[in-house]
Amino acid sequence: MKIEDLIEKLEEEFEDVEAGVLCPDFNIRDIEGWGSMHVLVVIAMIDSEYDVLLSGSDLTNAETILDLFEVVQEKMN
Amino acid sequence: MALFTVNNVKIKGVSAAVPEEVYSNRNYNWISEKEKEMLIKTTGVNERHVAKFGMTTADLCESATEKLIAELKWDKEDIDVLIFVSQSRDYLIPATACILQNKLGLSNNCLAFDVNMGCSGYVYGLSIISGMMSSGQIKKGLLLVGDISTLNTSYNDKSTYPLFGDAGTCTALEYSNEAKMSFNLQTDGAGYEAIIIRDGGCRNYASKESFDKVKHAEGIERNRVQLELQGVDVFNFSLKEVKPNVSRILDEHGVRVEEVDYFVFHQANKLINESIRKKLKLPPEKVPYSLDRYGNTSSASIPLTIVSELKEKVSKGENKLLISGFGVGLSWGSALIDLEDLICPDIIEIKLN
Numbered sequence: 001m002k003i004e005d006l007i008e009k010l011e012e013e014f015e016d017v018e019a020g021v022l023c024p025d026f027n028i029r030d031i032e033g034w035g036s037m038h039v040l041v042v043i044a045m046i047d048s049e050y051d052v053l054l055s056g057s058d059l060t061n062a063e064t065i066l067d068l069f070e071v072v073q074e075k076m077n
Numbered sequence: 078m079a080l081f082t083v084n085n086v087k088i089k090g091v092s093a094a095v096p097e098e099v100y101s102n103r104n105y106n107w108i109s110e111k112e113k114e115m116l117i118k119t120t121g122v123n124e125r126h127v128a129k130f131g132m133t134t135a136d137l138c139e140s141a142t143e144k145l146i147a148e149l150k151w152d153k154e155d156i157d158v159l160i161f162v163s164q165s166r167d168y169l170i171p172a173t174a175c176i177l178q179n180k181l182g183l184s185n186n187c188l189a190f191d192v193n194m195g196c197s198g199y200v201y202g203l204s205i206i207s208g209m210m211s212s213g214q215i216k217k218g219l220l221l222v223g224d225i226s227t228l229n230t231s232y233n234d235k236s237t238y239p240l241f242g243d244a245g246t247c248t249a250l251e252y253s254n255e256a257k258m259s260f261n262l263q264t265d266g267a268g269y270e271a272i273i274i275r276d277g278g279c280r281n282y283a284s285k286e287s288f289d290k291v292k293h294a295e296g297i298e299r300n301r302v303q304l305e306l307q308g309v310d311v312f313n314f315s316l317k318e319v320k321p322n323v324s325r326i327l328d329e330h331g332v333r334v335e336e337v338d339y340f341v342f343h344q345a346n347k348l349i350n351e352s353i354r355k356k357l358k359l360p361p362e363k364v365p366y367s368l369d370r371y372g373n374t375s376s377a378s379i380p381l382t383i384v385s386e387l388k389e390k391v392s393k394g395e396n397k398l399l400i401s402g403f404g405v406g407l408s409w410g411s412a413l414i415d416l417e418d419l420i421c422p423d424i425i426e427i428k429l430n
Contacts, residue, residue: 056309
């Protein structure tokens with residue numbers, strides 16, 4: 001798993017975000033209008049793409065895309 | 078393990094009734110336009126039928142039942158069991174099933190009782206009524222399932238208000254030698270707080286404070302007699318538990334996905350249901366949705382979806398269905414059912430008199 005893949009998947013989910021904006025140290029809460037629906041969308045995407053089920057607190061604790069990447073990787077192993 | 082088969086009971090008909098009034102989520106101005114757009118896209122709920130104050134689940138179920146009995150041409154004297162599955166009963170006591178027995182003009186020899194279950198309620202209800210009828214002494218039975226959930230949601234709570242719709246349904250069952258249905262039912266009460274109305278029961282008796290509106294997060298304000306829903310917890314539970322439950326019942330009975338005509342899931346929300354569909358690798362044409370026009374109708378969602386989406390298909394010939402309900406409790410379960418020439422009247426829209 002590469003962080004570039006995760007970023008690409010996030011870009012696919014959030015079409016309003018311009019390409020190139022999302023990067024490893026981007027805070028996911030800075031996505032415009034970030035809310036509980038976004039949390040669900042991220043959990044669903046990660047479950048279907050990586051077969052990892054994140055909890056609500058995993059997402060609360062993850063600030064940047066890198067944090068998110070690390071928690072997914074940790075749970076994959 | 079609650080994995081079992083009930084023999085000799087057949088579903089003869091299914092009907093559904095909804096309130097006439099439609100509420101479009103495009104008009105839900107408690108949240109911003111942007112948020113509204115995201116909400117509709119993610120939940121898949123465009124509009125839903127909403128009961129006016131004074132209309133109850135029992136009223137909807139009563140209309141659905143009268144219409145079904147008329148189309149089945151059943152004699153009411155022959156109906157020996159009525160079960161009402163709902164979390165929105167007419168009174169705290171007595172059981173709504175007793176009131177319905179009288180309103181429907183059923184015999185005093187008909188047994189009637191309530192079952193307090195929500196999203197999984199239709200599957201649970203089918204298992205109870207078929208179990209009671211399986212020995213053959215009771216030949217005809219009615220399973221009334223539905224909820225008016227909108228009454229208990231706060232307009233100022235974006236996590237519940239735009240999701241729910243109201244509906245009441247009736248399923249008619251008959252003793253039949255060749256028939257069988259199979260179930261796989263599960264429970265995890267550790268998650269009881271994921272979907273809850275906190276006050277008004279015996280644990281937290283209703284008090285003045287129960288009606289104080291409290292802000293829990295941005296866009297989430299409600300009191301303690303209104304429905305609380307922990308979206309992420311429910312979502313995680315659904316992603317984790319539904320697939321293995323469905324796979325297990327299919328494996329147990331050696332049924333392949335291709336042999337099932339339709340998979341009818343509780344209409345939770347689009348993101349949850351589509352995730353489950355993809356996990357089970359089911360083709361979209363086998364997984365009907367009524368969510369866009371009716372919302373999440375709690376216990377009514379499976380029979381309502383059968384009537385609204387599959388009426389033409391199930392009215393003729395034989396169809397094998399896998400139905401699956403999951404949510405409040407936490408409680409979940411699936412059933413394999415066979416339908417043959419199902420009597421399936423059009424959905425009734427009810428006006429408050």
